[in-house]
Amino acid sequence: MGNLGYLFAANVFVWGGVIAYVFSLVRRHHSLQKDLDLLKESLKKESGHE
Amino acid sequence: MNDASQESQANHQGPGYGLPGLTGAAILAALGAIFIYVPTEQTEGAVQRIMYFHVPCAWIAFFAFFVVFLCSILFLWKKEREWDIYAHASAEVGILFCTLVLITGPIWAKPIWGQWWVWDARLTSTLVLWLIYVAYLMLRVQSEAGSTRAKYAAVIGIVGFLDIPLIHFSVLWWRTFHPQPKLITPQGIGTGMDTSMLVTLMVSLAAFTLLYFMLMSLRVRIEKTKDEIDRLKKERLYAH
Numbered sequence: 001m002g003n004l005g006y007l008f009a010a011n012v013f014v015w016g017g018v019i020a021y022v023f024s025l026v027r028r029h030h031s032l033q034k035d036l037d038l039l040k041e042s043l044k045k046e047s048g049h050e
Numbered sequence: 051m052n053d054a055s056q057e058s059q060a061n062h063q064g065p066g067y068g069l070p071g072l073t074g075a076a077i078l079a080a081l082g083a084i085f086i087y088v089p090t091e092q093t094e095g096a097v098q099r100i101m102y103f104h105v106p107c108a109w110i111a112f113f114a115f116f117v118v119f120l121c122s123i124l125f126l127w128k129k130e131r132e133w134d135i136y137a138h139a140s141a142e143v144g145i146l147f148c149t150l151v152l153i154t155g156p157i158w159a160k161p162i163w164g165q166w167w168v169w170d171a172r173l174t175s176t177l178v179l180w181l182i183y184v185a186y187l188m189l190r191v192q193s194e195a196g197s198t199r200a201k202y203a204a205v206i207g208i209v210g211f212l213d214i215p216l217i218h219f220s221v222l223w224w225r226t227f228h229p230q231p232k233l234i235t236p237q238g239i240g241t242g243m244d245t246s247m248l249v250t251l252m253v254s255l256a257a258f259t260l261l262y263f264m265l266m267s268l269r270v271r272i273e274k275t276k277d278e279i280d281r282l283k284k285e286r287l288y289a290h
Contacts, residue, residue, distance in 0.1 A: 006161050028272050029275065
């Protein structure tokens with residue numbers, strides 16, 4: 001591997017790692033937000049029935 | 051709408067565009083400085099540019115673990131969940147940057163030292179730091195949520211930070227493969243570096259610092275959303 005190959009590999013790991021982490025955070029937040037919205041909706045319905 | 055629900059809604063709103071936009075612009079400026087502005091170093095060649103990622107990643111990892119240390123102390127003192135959330139979030143972000151340090155270091159070392167890894171004091175103590183905070187996160191995943199888990203995690207978060215001064219001084223106390231500090235030297239700040247290299251390193255450090263705060267805001271929001279779900283589930287349980 002030439003010197004440029006090492007530089008390229010380091011870049012791939014740094015930006016690949018950061019982008020993968022950002023995506024995982026966004027995905028986790030969206031999934032939790034969905035759960036929260038469903039829970040709020042069901043609570044609203046339940047309180048409407050009482 | 052009452053104050054509590056307004057606050058909870060504010061916690062779950064989108065991240066906005068201010069911080070991500072600023073972070074993106076700073077990263078582009080850093081990449082421009084690294085690949086266009088700064089001249090190629092004469093001894094090591096193009097591979098030396100790895101320093102502009104490797105050093106900021108190390109600093110941000112240390113900063114993140116310092117935040118864990120500080121928030122852990124505040125949690126043990128004030129017993130407020132808020133500090134536990136910040137400590138947990140910062141540990142996770144710190145692990146990301148510490149992992150990147152442990153990856154980019156060997157990639158830089160191979161063409162310069164002729165080997166990927168040596169068990170010298172700087173590299174070994176950094177690996178130990180990574181293992182300590184992996185253990186911190188494993189404790190949080192494996193044990194049941196509650197104040198006991200938070201207390202144990204806080205103790206690891208405080209004790210683990212003691213490794214950082216050891217990492218910093220390891221290159222001064224022992225003979226190591228790892229080079230001595232170039233930025234902060236006994237002669238002053240930045241005296242061991244060319245101005246263009248110093249400017250590039252500072253721009254890169256600013257970009258990684260903004261990235262840390264952006265990741266922290268996303269991670270903290272996740273934890274607060276989890277808490278809100280737990281609170282509503284409990285409310286529902288008590289209502290029945």
